[in-house]
Amino acid sequence: MNAARITFVAVSVLALTTLARAEGELPIPADEFVYCTVCHGVQLMGNPTIEAPRLSGMESWYVENQLRAFRKGWRGKHEMDLIGMEMQPMAAALSDEQVKEVSAFVSTTRSDAPPSTIDGDADKGRTHYSTCAACHGVRGEGNIALGSPALTGLNDWYLVTQLRNFRDGTRGSHAGDTYGMQMRASTRLLPDDEAIQDVVTYISTLQEQ
Structure with missing residues (x-):
């Protein structure tokens, strides 16, 4: 974590603590979710400045799977995944409950x-x-049976980053990450960065329909 990020997190935690003292309580249970909202926002709308994606409305089963993936070191351990490396210890600190x-x-x-x-x-x-739709649905609605999350509602810049991470092996390389490995194989059908940007641009139109 670089100095700018450390400063941001420290100031945000201080601000939330001050708010809690002034108003008597936080808008969410402080002991459970305060660290999520420091980066992702109180409404979990995300913060592109620090590459924290929008989370609000994401399927609970997928969030749970990804938090467990971070805890197990399937995500956030690759030396090139700097953002994931910041998220991994946050998830590791959570109990199962x-x-x-x-x-x-x-x-x-x-x-x-x-x-x-x-x-x-x-x-x-x-x-x-057309290839993505086989798992994620024609309208990007996702499919829990296939472990495929909805794609609508996600930040387009985050989708681009993650597709590149899968393609480059930064994500989806751990033998225990079955769904991640499947996704990594799928990204090989996207020949270059231009194709990644094109498919993400199309995904963005799905949430407008």
């Missing part, structure tokens, strides 16, 4: 849909997405 509670909190929190920031070719992206 807290993982369930945090996952439920995430799935029931609502915020505005994220703005589009990627300017790719949605028409070309539609062609690439």
